[in-house]
Amino acid sequence: MIAATRTAAETDWLLLALVVVSALVLVLVFGLMVYFGWRFRAGNPMRRRPLPTRTFGLEVGWTAATMLAFFVLDVWAADLYLRQMHAPEGAMKIAVTAKQWMWKAEQPNGVREINLVHLPVDRDIEIVMTSEDVIHDFSVPAFRIKRDVLPGRYTMIWFHTTRTGRFRLYCDQYCGLDHALMVGHVIVMPAAAYRDWLDHPGGDAASPAEGAAP
Ligand SMILES: [Cu+2]
Incomplete structure (x- = not known):
């Protein structure tokens, strides 16, 4: 679709960033689900024990990373929205x-x-x-x-x-x-x-x- 203002161009970049980040998270989560499902399938001789007990770092890291990515997009979107409310001098x-x-x-x-x-x-x-x-x-x-x-x-x-x-x-x-x-x-x-x-x-x-x- 034609983008005929600077707002339009930036909005399109924001949308693209949202889609790309969301797609990356989607691919990562579903990719790992499918991969582990296949790797640890019944009958596949894997070492299944002992189960890891210290996963705190991994959990915090994964949660913080995705939160940060979406938080950055959130701040960008809010900033773009608010900037539209204040016309520059001489408009x-x-x-x-x-x-x-x-x-x-x-x-x-x-x-x-x-x-x-x-x-x-x-x-x-x-x-x-x-x-x-x-x-x-x-x-x-x-x-x-x-x-x-x-x-x-x-x-x-x-x-x-x-x-x-x-x-x-x-x-x-x-x-x-x-x-x-x-x-x-x-x-x-x-x-x-x-x-x-x-x-x-x-x-x-x-x-x-x-x-x-x-
Ligand atoms: Cu009307």
Whole structure:
């Protein structure tokens, strides 16, 4: 899947690390189970006694090693999550208002769109969100971001765009009859094209046809 922000790239690395560490533990545990099952099978002449009694070091070592591995991943994940809550200085602010069943976005210069969000590439973007009615959720899978949008309060999420393109925007919180139609697009453009678009947003912005497009 396309990764269009730095958050997305890091989230993918985190997921890969989780899968790899989990797979290693899985292979080790099940590998040893199968190996010992075969080695100590009935009828195989093995020296089975005396049973070892001092296994403390082995047990502590094995437990601590796996705990440490997962703890490192845990700290990494928590850090990644928390960093998304604090936008860097100078991030470009986009105001997003959710309502049943559409996304309304406002650019820093006041240009408004419906079910579309135009953004420049290679910039820190802060999305400040609120809802006019029920709880919605602003989700752009290509950015690996997802944040609840609540009535009566503001929530935010930020990211750094790294690639141009047209990415799907979803409402990820069931919010009523037409929840499934509460979709849109985030359009990431080269900086110059974005500035041009800001000056002449009429073209593809906020037209009903665009809003209706899947
Ligand atoms: Cu919604």
